[in-house]
Structure formats: C-alpha cells, structure tokens
Amino acid sequence: MEPLRLFIAIPLPEPLLRQMAQVQRALEKQMPAGSVRWVNPEGIHLTLKFLGDTPEGKVPAIRDALAAVARRAVPCTFTVGDLGCFPNLRRPRVVWVGVQEPGGQLQALQEAVESAMVSLGYPREGRKFSPHLTLGRVRDSVPSRDAARIGEVVGATALGTLGEVRADSFALIRSVLKPTGAEYTPLAEFRLEG
Ligand code: 2AM
Secondary structure (H helix, E strand, O other): OOOEEEEEEEEOOHHHHHHHHHHHHHHHHHOOOOOEEEOOHHHOEEEEEEEEEEOHHHHHHHHHHHHHHHHHOOOEEEEEEEEEEEEOOOOEEEEEEEEEOOOOHHHHHHHHHHHHHHHOOOOOOOOOOOOEEEEEEEOOOOOHHHHHHHHHHHHHOOOOEEEEEEEOEEEEEEEEEEOOEEEEEEEEEEEOOO
C-alpha cells in the first residue's frame, strides 16, 4: 500500500487566509514574473511537525499519541505579522509571514508534538522551531539577480500585524503532491484540552 505523506499543523481562520492571499498578490506584483511558486492560500497552516511518508498502519498510533498531547496542552494565542525569508533575505528560498507567541505555549505544544513523534520513531527536527506561515517558494531556476530582488521586496515591505489567532486545536493532515500544488486533507483534529 502507498505510504501517506503526513504533517501536523494548526489550521488558521478563514479571514486570515484571505488576508494572506492579499499579501501574496501584493508581493507577486513587485517580484520578477514567475519567480515564486505561491502556495494555495486556502491551505496555509502553521506546521508543528512534518512526518513525511508514513505507512497507513502507523496512523492509529500517531492519532493516539497526538490525542494524549492534546489532552495536556493548553490553547494559546499567537500574533501573525511581518515578512521574512528562509534561509535569509540574501538567499531567499521560502517567503513567509511570521508568527509571534511570547507566552511560550506554542513552543511547548510544538515540543510536546515533537517528543511524541520521536517516541514513534520519527527523527527529531535538527533546527530550532521557527513558527511561520509559508506564502511561497522561490523556484530553483531563478537567476541570482531575481532572487536578490525577491529579498529586497520582502525586506522593504512593512506588513505589520495581520491579526491574532486563538489556537485551540491542531490537525493531522495528509498531503498529496500534484502538479498544480499540494492538496491537503485533514485526517483528524485534536482539541487542546489542558
Ligand atoms: P512549511 O511549513 O515551511 O511550508 C507540508 O509540506 C508542510 O510541512 C509544509 O508546511 C512544510 O513546510 C512542512 N515541512 C517541513 N519539512 C518538510 C520537508 N522536509 N518536506 C516537505 N514539507 C516539509
């Protein structure tokens, strides 16, 4: 049987997704044509853990482990705003909107999800958790002059705060890669009950 490509993420409210679509359109106008693959705004989410290819038989254990995390984790509120690029503005690969949550509950939730998945055999993420909402990915074929322009536009755009999100659940999501972009299907949602 085909493995399932899975990840764990916090879904975002519709009005914020519409704002993100506006930001994408505003950026696209200023960037070299076709230089960025913009993600479908309806699917924008805050990723907590990417699991990747997973045998279907493992899904019940993942669900049980995530349900246990959700029973203990508290809801949190985070702010969405400001723009940036990974790895940096000089070598942009991913264009994102930032997520700020000084209270530390989002970080605690991500760590709890990470540990639960490490216990199930997934590798621990080597990088520090940098919560973000991906808007688009710079195409591999983009000449360095165009990449520089993308970084300049992102650096020069003062987005400010788009809004606050009350996160009271997270989801296990299946991703199917299509030529038109990734299609996401939530397999299970977990309410934060702590
Ligand atoms: P992102 O949050 O930076 O966009 C589904 O692909 C989600 O898992 C995306 O949101 C993506 O990153 C995240 N992700 C993390 N590591 C990944 C990887 N190695 N391959 C694909 N997606 C990954």
